[in-house]
Amino acid sequence: MRLPVLTFDIETLTDVKSGAHLYGLDLPEADLNSALAKLRRQESGTDFQRLPLHEIVCISGLWLDEHGMKMFSFSREHDSEAEILTKFLSIFDKRHPTLISWNGSQFDLPVILFRAMYHGLSAPSLFDQGEIDTQKRYNNYQNRYHQRHVDLMDVMAMFHGRHFMKLDDAAHLLGFPGKRGDGAYRVPEYVRAQQWQALTSYCEGDVLNTWLIYLRWLLLKGQLQLTDHQHLVQSTIQYLQALPQHAEFLSVWRETSRQTEFTQFDFPPPTH
Structure with a gap:
C-alpha cells in the first residue's frame, strides 16, 4: 500500500440558483427544485441532475499515513461550498495521497472540478495531467488506468459499465454495514x-464502507498480505471505537460480519 491514502466521498444538493440561470427559470425559490427535477426527467428520464448542478454540502475523508488514521469532514455547518473545496483541495x-473512491471518476471528481471552476x-x-509536473503524464488523478486514483466501482467492474x-x-x-x-x-x-452530525455521519459511513472494500481489493491483488x-x-x-458518532456503524458491522465466512473474524467472540 502506497501511503498516504485518502478515501473520500461527497454529498450534494441541487444548485437551484445555477439551475434557474441555466434554464432561464423565473420562479419562486420554493418551486425551483421540482421544476428542475421535471426538466431533468424530460431530458434524461431521471431526476439525477447534471453534474455542474450538484452543489457540495459535505466532503468526508479517511486519511491513513505513517502516523495513523484520521477521519474528517468539511460541511456547510461552518463553511461555504467554496471554503469546503478550498480546504479539501489544499490537502x-x-x-500527494493515493485517492480512493466509489464512483469518484464519474461523479465526485467531475463535480469537484465543475464546482471549483464555478468558484x-x-x-x-x-x-494536472503533466502540463506542470511531467511525471503526472504517467500517473495522475484523472486517468482511469492509473493508480493515483482508484475508483473501486470502476476497477471491480473491470472497467465495464454493465458490471457496475x-x-x-x-x-x-462482503459483510460490511453498507447504508444503515x-x-x-x-x-x-x-x-x-x-x-449536521447526521449529514457528516452519513458521508463518513460511505467513506468507511469504501475503505473496507479497498482493503479487501488490496488483499485480492496481493498488495496486502492476510x-x-x-x-x-x-x-x-x-x-472507530473512539468515535461516538460511529457507534451505530460498528454495531451494524458486528452484525453483518456474521453473514460471510471471511468477515465473521472481524469481531472475535469475547474470551472468558
Whole structure:
C-alpha cells in the first residue's frame, strides 16, 4: 500500500440558483427544485441532475499515513461550498495521497472540478495531467488506468459499465454495514433541518464502507498480505471505537460480519 491514502466521498444538493440561470427559470425559490427535477426527467428520464448542478454540502475523508488514521469532514455547518473545496483541495498541495473512491471518476471528481471552476479556484495538484509536473503524464488523478486514483466501482467492474454495482450492495455482499437504516437518501432533509452530525455521519459511513472494500481489493491483488489486512481491519475497529458518532456503524458491522465466512473474524467472540 502506497501511503498516504485518502478515501473520500461527497454529498450534494441541487444548485437551484445555477439551475434557474441555466434554464432561464423565473420562479419562486420554493418551486425551483421540482421544476428542475421535471426538466431533468424530460431530458434524461431521471431526476439525477447534471453534474455542474450538484452543489457540495459535505466532503468526508479517511486519511491513513505513517502516523495513523484520521477521519474528517468539511460541511456547510461552518463553511461555504467554496471554503469546503478550498480546504479539501489544499490537502493535495501538501501531500500527494493515493485517492480512493466509489464512483469518484464519474461523479465526485467531475463535480469537484465543475464546482471549483464555478468558484474560481485553482487545483493543479489534483487536476494536472503533466502540463506542470511531467511525471503526472504517467500517473495522475484523472486517468482511469492509473493508480493515483482508484475508483473501486470502476476497477471491480473491470472497467465495464454493465458490471457496475452500488456501494451499498458491494458492502453488504462482503459483510460490511453498507447504508444503515432504511437506506433512503436524506441529505436534503439533514441540510434543511441543520442536522449536521447526521449529514457528516452519513458521508463518513460511505467513506468507511469504501475503505473496507479497498482493503479487501488490496488483499485480492496481493498488495496486502492476510496478516496486514487483518491488522488494518482491527486498527479501523479500534479507531472507530473512539468515535461516538460511529457507534451505530460498528454495531451494524458486528452484525453483518456474521453473514460471510471471511468477515465473521472481524469481531472475535469475547474470551472468558
